Amino acid sequence: MLEGQTIELRAWRDEDVPTLVALRNDLELQNLLMAQARPNSVEKVRRWLIDKSGSEDVLFFIIGARDGGHCLGYLQLYNQRPFHGTAELGICLAPDAQGRGAGREALILVEDYARRIFSIRKIVLHVLADNPATGFYRRVGYREVGCLQAHARIDGAYRDVLIMERLLLP
Template sequence: MTNWFSDRTEKYKILVAEVDHCVVGWVSLNPYSHRSAYQGVADLSIYIDRNHRGKGIGKVLLSGIEKEAIQSGIHKIVLFTFPFNQLGQGLYTSMGYREVGVFKEQGKIDGHYVDVMVMEKILAK
């Protein structure tokens, strides 16, 4: 985790949400690809503590990271989510992300392959 944090460039921001001086969520922009054709695309990671989900923290984090992305010259954000993560998809859809497609058996959880949904948002400038 330390390497992940320290090896980041200024372009790929991390934001955290705190409640009572405790981190309850975070969001990060990550390189989508190291190929130059994709320099305007960032991959998104987000996590909200289970006890704090459904309270608007995700919307605040996504809104903030999108502003940071635009300032960093990022044109589009993509994310990958499990199709059974309905709460997450509700958040993403409410923030203007759209489903692009589903990779069949792309990830592995508890020894079983699972599908992964791709979503995207082109950022307004």
């Protein structure tokens, strides 16, 4: 477990499942994440958690509040390429947890951990160009390195996707 001032990054627990089911069934949130939204049962979310947390090339964490540990969302570093020292970022915060510093703190914790323990030197992410989170990513040190035009199909329309990266310096 990684502990920050207000959050912790930890393994998932049974009591996290209802929050994660709600997040995985939030159509607007799933569209922002470029996920193909479909109904997610408790069993399906539980299988997803088992698969993610058991995968060799994924670091998967629940973002939990330090005061009580309730689930605020999740974070994953996937497609790790140890030879190159790269990984891709995925982060999802519940709408009521956004804008309160949890995302920033989670990134600080996971970036330090990934650099020290897994020798990750660069994190890449893909985000819808019109997603308000692009401003957050820029503020925390990610820079735009490309744009995939008309790349993601959301509600029947094709939207641009930004490629952003952050070099993790020692």
